[in-house]
Amino acid sequence: MAKPLIILLGTCDTKLDETLFLREQILKPGTADVLLVDVGCHPVQHDLIDISNTELAARASSKDAENLTRLPRAEYIKHTIEYATSLVAELFQAGQVQGIVSAAGSSGTSLVTAVMRDALPVGIPKLMVSTMASGDVKHLVEETDITLMYSVVDIAGTNFILNQILTNAAGAILGAATVYHQSKLDQGTAVSDKPQKRIAITMFGVTTPCVDAIRSHLEKHYGYEIYVFHATGSGGKAMERLIREKQLDAVLDMTTTEIADELIGGILSAGPDRLTAAAQAGIPQILSVGACDMVNFGPRDTVPDKFGHAGQNRLLYEHNPAVTLMRTSPDECREIAEFIAIKLRDHAVRPDLVQVLLPTGGVSMISTPSQPFYNPTSDAALFDTLESRLEGSGIDVYRDEHAINDSSFAVRAAEALIDLIRRAES
Template sequence: MVHVLLLGTCDTKLDELLFLRTAIEEADPNVGVSLADVGRCETQHEAIKYTHSKLIESYGNGRNVDDLPRGELIKTMASFATALVRDLHQEFDGTCIDGIISAGGSGGTSLAAAVMRDALPIGFPKLIVSTVASGDTGPIVEETDITLMYSVVDVAGLNGVLRNVLSNAAAAIAGMACSYAGRRQANTTEAKIRVGITMFGVTTPGVDAIRKHLESEHNVEIYVFHATGHGGKAMERLVREGGLDAVLDLTTTEVCDLLTGGVMSAGNERLEAAAKAGIPNIVSVGATDMSNFGPKNTVPERYKSRKLYEHNPMVTLMRTSQEEAREVGRFIASQLKQHARDPAMIEVWLPKGGISMISTPEGPFADPSADEAMFNAIKNGLEESGIETRADKRDINDTSYARDIAEALMEKIRKHRSGQ
């Protein structure tokens, strides 16, 4: 039987959660639902399978949470629920879940999202009906695939609007869970080599050429990640989850935003996952000639006099300076050197003909001295590390460069698989 976990604060949302539970079962009789209570206080109801007290006893050593401030309570109950969901994902208490759903306000959404992000892999059905789903959802979803549905009215008493929304959510999670369970059981096809590639608008031609070459010449499946901050985080997460076999990190532009305060940083853990995993990992420096900001009037005052390029009305690019480029190079080298599990599986390619579409000779961001400062920082930082660097006269979007870097990755994959 397909099974869905319903997560909610039963002390404040019991009626709404019970309606959602019934709606899921009515949407598909083959879907069972277990209700887990993550509220502050114990709530008695026969429908609650994982009670407040059971969560605390099983995962919190009986800790008293009654007097915790609201923020601390949410974090604490989220940690208990995360442990429960991890168990249920692996089959626990006779149940293996195929989907998870929650409904609530900002607090409940924060709690449920933390559980879904931390306990479940990408690809597992996750849905939240939320009062804050129409606002800034980045902190809720982060780099995961949580589906959000705006509740329109507050999740505070049943009415015609909320019943319709909850019924739609019930049908959605039932369908998602059934589909997921079917795919999981039928997954008997020969596995392809899963390759992650990072891309930006100014490295798209290169990535397209790499993807077409690999797909036509080798048994691979390509996962392209848009290097907008969340894209880099998503790739790092998939590597940690074991969802990728190799990485061609062509576009490391998110490092620039991290170091300059741009809007597309992937955080200071960027470049760590593949190095730690020891999988084939070729890194290049695509789009490291730029930091990203919003519309031109949002560029910080300290950067107003810098070389700016309006990529579109919503995105303004700032050319990295020579010192910033040097810092980018040092960061890349430091991350790879510090976290390399197998240095022989890592290689860094340096395209001296241009690191983006707009930094080739005569391009608006052409700055050979800045590029050279970054290249030298990488080479110097990786000396005696066992990680090879390759300087190349071509630009990053050159089709022959794309073919050669793709084949270099395949060579590392062959060595990795043969245990060399």
Template sequence: MSGQTLNIIAVGTLDTKLEEYLYLRSQILEVNPSINVILIDAGRSETYHEAITISQPEVFRHSGDSRSLQSLPRGEVIKTMIKGAKGVIRGFLDQGGLHGVVALGGSGGTSIAAAAMRWLPLTLPKLIVSTVASGDTSSYIAESDITMMYSVVDIAGMNDVLRDVVGNAAAAIAGMAQRYASRHVTDPAGTRSDAKKRCVAITMFGVTTPAVTVARRRLEAMGFEVYVFHATGAGGRAMERLLHEGRLHGVVDLTTTELADELVGGVFSAGEDRLTTAAKNGVPQIVSVGALDIVNFGPKDTVPEKFQCRNLFEHNPSVTLVRTSPEECKELGRRLANRLRSNCTSPNRTEVWLPLKGISAVAIEGQAYYDRTADDALFSAIRQGLDGSSIAVKEIDTDINDPAFAESVAHRLAELIE
């Protein structure tokens, strides 16, 4: 990597944060003077300084908006500059050689920076120093890998605390960029050294962990690199994103519990695109029904009143579970089947495996969520929904965490990939 120039974008509202961004730039260069810091002005008004690489008018032009920016309300300004910043950053990304993006901001600046970063490739370094980083940052990060650093004090004039925080951020983004560049060294043909790895995904929840552990180890023994996704909403969306980027060769979608949260209103919904991308792209997948007995809420006192009469289970002090009813299970089976059937471009590469003796660790006989009627409703809806399609439905007379079930799933996915 000797002699390679590192390119780091710093994007922000320079009409209000120029001093802070110039300090950030100086600290990055202090860590490594050879870094090319690309300073992008996404503010409301134009700011002049020789260090600015991309001016505010140029960012605005990339938004494609013909209106007067000064006449727009604050919310519209932010949306417009997000669009412009994304366009500018996309240009640098397309040229190759982008190694990191960093930003400073309050809520507005963070919104612009986060939206400009979220669509970037996963593992490309992304760092935001923000006044809102100590709260709920899910709306900023979504399923991306943005790193958020709390600014402690407001980003409004330099002081000893902010200098130290920004200095830490500068060292962090410089180090991440260097590490990223070293991972993406190309061979003479321009191919990444890890491009031939076969990568597969598995979805997991606490109540399906035993099965996932067995399947993961078996797939690793067969030479696959395995990505395990925690089915917490963001986990499912992250897996769908990697599938969309073409970075996965197969999926063991063992834990589809996010569909239950989407249907019933739990906190771990992954949205309507869940369970669609592998099907659309013809990626080999085995889909199961792990933890569809569960809807997730927060602490027990946060569970909506309409569910208080249901079968509640405190998974831990922060997570309370609600057992899905037979009616809900019937609808979940219908949705699962419909999403696969409607989106499959290669039905012979998709199979649905049903563990007839229990769909989670707490749904087997003798456990809190054992409900034969609900499970039968789920299985029947899936059978009916896929009847006449080319998607195979395999019924296995074990529970989902039986090692034999997990071993069989792993071997079958390998066969589908081969």
């Protein structure tokens, strides 16, 4: 059996000794191969570097290789991300990569994690040893499965502490890459009469009963594999990414609350491209408006002043000491509905495989009668706008008298998806 190949990205002009130590530790057991790629700014001559930075740039053009060292730091990083991403993606598509690792400071971490995010799909091992791994790392990881290991000391010369951490990192990426490699070999020899459908569902705390009922129904009656995504911004981004990577076959987008945060300024936005991946992929999609009755903020005193001091001009609900929810107004609900309708109309390549279900009995656990966010006027603005803006689009919109967490609504959503899946297969 061929050994797994681990790509080692190193800024060799500043971190050569540390990178070579990490390479040595990975190779020591003799169970994997390493491809060392120099992503540093200045050329380094060393026999153990498999692809130099100038060779990397030359893959684009000889002129790029000549100009690399003259570029300002920000431009060098931008261009090297492009070169390295192209190389790593090409090797992955050829089935030659089973893991990727690096050890770097702030600039190198920014460069390497961008390559990891852009070149490789979710599932392949990615490990970054970094001085930046203790703090706000969202911009490094985003919606991917990059593993960060804090270097504790600066990566500026080998020493006992750093060497132990790099040795641990070598063991971690070696183990992960070996298991990944074996799993792919096992998949290649496995025999299956019918591949399982992979179904994505979006969930929030206030839509959990709905999602649990859907998941149970689909697993029990159809044997589908269910992937639940917590609609916290990163969750929505992760789902969109996996759809683009063709790792999901259908979507029950029950909880679209991230759109409210994107438009109104909450802390759990999934960005402006939310709702595009499934529509563009043309896969079966059921969409609802779960938790669109709320915008998410941190503790109460973090609610922006535009809503009044500590949100005094708005209806707030403290979900817990760290999370404050703000009820969406009729105008905001119309804006949310406009966003959803535009995304679906502009991007759906198979409108017949998209269906919108509106739970008129309540869009979350706290928006039903007697609950704090019950507001029929706001809900009506959401429902009416979606219906009117999707009229003539080929996308079916249905109202259901139940609340989103009613088991009847959940089963209806699940069975509606089954109908779309059958339609797609016919």
